[in-house]
Amino acid sequence: MQKSVICSAQWLLLFLVTAGLMLDVSAEPLLTPAEEGFLQRHWTEVIPLQGEPPADYTELERSLSPQQCGVCHPQQLKDWQTTLHSKAMGPGIYGQLVDMVASDPATARICWSCHTPLAEQQERLWTTTPEGGAWLDNDAFDATLLHSGLVCAACHLRQHQVYGPVRSADPSVTGKIDQSLPHDGFSAKSAFSKSAFCRGCHQFTEDGYALNGKLIENTYNEWLASEYPAQGVQCQSCHMPKRRHLWRGIHDKEMVKQGVTITVEMSDQPLDTGDQLTATIVVANSGVGHHFPTYLTPKVFVRAVLVDADGKLVEGSKQEAIIGREVTLDLSQELYDTRIPSGDSVAINYQQRVSQTGLSLKVTVVVEPDHFYARFYRSVLAGGGISAKGRVLLEEALEDAETSPYTLYETVQPLPRGSSEVTTPHRPDWNEAQITWYNYADGVQQACRSGQPAMLIFYADWCPTCHAYKTIFRESAILEMTDQLTMIRVNVDHAPKIDATYNLDGGYVPRIFPLNSDASLMQGLKRAVSNYQYFIAATDKDAFIHLMQRMVAKSRDEAGSKISAQNCSVVNRG
Numbered sequence: 001m002q003k004s005v006i007c008s009a010q011w012l013l014l015f016l017v018t019a020g021l022m023l024d025v026s027a028e029p030l031l032t033p034a035e036e037g038f039l040q041r042h043w044t045e046v047i048p049l050q051g052e053p054p055a056d057y058t059e060l061e062r063s064l065s066p067q068q069c070g071v072c073h074p075q076q077l078k079d080w081q082t083t084l085h086s087k088a089m090g091p092g093i094y095g096q097l098v099d100m101v102a103s104d105p106a107t108a109r110i111c112w113s114c115h116t117p118l119a120e121q122q123e124r125l126w127t128t129t130p131e132g133g134a135w136l137d138n139d140a141f142d143a144t145l146l147h148s149g150l151v152c153a154a155c156h157l158r159q160h161q162v163y164g165p166v167r168s169a170d171p172s173v174t175g176k177i178d179q180s181l182p183h184d185g186f187s188a189k190s191a192f193s194k195s196a197f198c199r200g201c202h203q204f205t206e207d208g209y210a211l212n213g214k215l216i217e218n219t220y221n222e223w224l225a226s227e228y229p230a231q232g233v234q235c236q237s238c239h240m241p242k243r244r245h246l247w248r249g250i251h252d253k254e255m256v257k258q259g260v261t262i263t264v265e266m267s268d269q270p271l272d273t274g275d276q277l278t279a280t281i282v283v284a285n286s287g288v289g290h291h292f293p294t295y296l297t298p299k300v301f302v303r304a305v306l307v308d309a310d311g312k313l314v315e316g317s318k319q320e321a322i323i324g325r326e327v328t329l330d331l332s333q334e335l336y337d338t339r340i341p342s343g344d345s346v347a348i349n350y351q352q353r354v355s356q357t358g359l360s361l362k363v364t365v366v367v368e369p370d371h372f373y374a375r376f377y378r379s380v381l382a383g384g385g386i387s388a389k390g391r392v393l394l395e396e397a398l399e400d401a402e403t404s405p406y407t408l409y410e411t412v413q414p415l416p417r418g419s420s421e422v423t424t425p426h427r428p429d430w431n432e433a434q435i436t437w438y439n440y441a442d443g444v445q446q447a448c449r450s451g452q453p454a455m456l457i458f459y460a461d462w463c464p465t466c467h468a469y470k471t472i473f474r475e476s477a478i479l480e481m482t483d484q485l486t487m488i489r490v491n492v493d494h495a496p497k498i499d500a501t502y503n504l505d506g507g508y509v510p511r512i513f514p515l516n517s518d519a520s521l522m523q524g525l526k527r528a529v530s531n532y533q534y535f536i537a538a539t540d541k542d543a544f545i546h547l548m549q550r551m552v553a554k555s556r557d558e559a560g561s562k563i564s565a566q567n568c569s570v571v572n573r574g
Helices: 009-016 034-043 067-071 072-078 090-105 105-115 154-156 195-204 220-225 235-239 252-260 369-383 388-402 441-451 464-470 476-484 494-500 539-557 565-570
Strands: 124-127 132-137 161-164 174-175 186-188 261-264 277-286 299-307 318-326 334-335 345-352 359-366 407-414 452-459 487-490 511-515
Touching: 034 195, 067 072, 072 154, 090 105, 090 369, 090 388, 105 124, 154 161, 195 220, 195 235, 235 318, 252 261, 261 359, 261 407, 277 299, 277 359, 299 345, 299 476, 318 345, 369 388, 407 494, 441 452, 441 487, 452 539, 476 539, 511 539
Parallel strands: 161 186, 452 487
Antiparallel strands: 124 132, 174 186, 261 277, 277 345, 299 318, 299 359, 318 334, 359 407, 452 511
16 A cells, blocks of 8 residues: 655645655565564554453553553653654644644545554544545544654554564564463564664655655665665664664754764964965764755754854854755755765865964854754744644744754864964063973973973963963973973964863863873872863962972872883874
């Protein structure tokens, strides 16, 4: 059985959130014939009325309510209550259906088939009559169950018989299990752990609606084309970890962070005013088993700008790229498709002329899970033909959609300073005549060879406090201590990667880190404050002396941590 969808422009969203339940699985190589047969029987366009329960069933066993299921399965209920499955008949869908049930029940049924597939959840049913058939009010309709969305019974109950996955401890055992338990135990089916179990609501049929040769809903096929089937990674592996009923997806920031890797690559070549900055932002679909994002409702915005030392946007520097599939609101045309297939990546180039000194590149990646929905709701609300109740519901749905975006990634990287800035007379005075200063790479090697601890200082030429250090490094007591330490300094504008490695409690300057001779951070020597734990004021010479003395003493006490010269090649260089 194939489902076709004909929708007016006003109710087009229903088409977006509904997919065919009945699929041709004859060519599915990942299922056994028994699993194929089970799925064909299990998933129908409407899950028939459960009928009369066995006479010996208690009220608890007879119930279709998720809350009643939770009496014996509290963790599953708790998980389900946090999911979009529990909100499958939310205000966005119901706001459209409330007027459609009477005027167009056939289209409403298509929506019900995924969002509320139990016959008991559907207000009207197609009933065969001597004249051929008619839509009749459903005497078994349960309004509370309708608003519960995709309930436990939709996946697990048929004719009051319970079905579920095989047990992890004994996956070879199928069929009836634990018949002495409530509801006569359950029937264990291996198909519950296969991606095909999810296919009915996450994959259009091959002759379903498509734009530019691509099905509107194609998640299952995207998974088939990935490397995951060969590895035995099913939809449930990620979306139901340890069989948890979580179904996290694009709305969940932590879930998305696990599946996507974002890097920003920028040359270390110094840039003067007037030079052109070139940076590359790479977004990799490193752990998603389908396109990122899979559907046409979310959008991912990759934004890059230049900011000054105060974090203010440099006018004209903003550039944006969008990852997603853009279509017109009437679904008549695909405008672009920049989604990233599983295992692939996209490189986004940022080019901008450097207009002033002291700039940084700020890159932000923002996910809008309901981008299309928000546009659609605004369009419907701006028009007419909807009831007062429908309008209230769609206004609520629009508010939810507009509050769903989140920032997935953000970084600020100073641009490498040009030679004209390096030679500026405003460069801090480090008393180089009396102190031997090393750059980072040479400094960690020197500390390793000498067995001395190292004082690592991050600074910037534009930093007033760094300039004020001039007096500190002329103090005789401090000069004396520098003979027992390897002194390293790093200009954050010239070495952003090293700077990022030591961004332990912020990117402020100056920052001072005590290091062991193997370049590892000395523990227990940071300031006992909530922030700026590696900062010492230019006027606090006693704090400098105290830190240096503790470094030397700690190094002597922990002599075993020192690395011999012949092992210096393996010192961590950050």
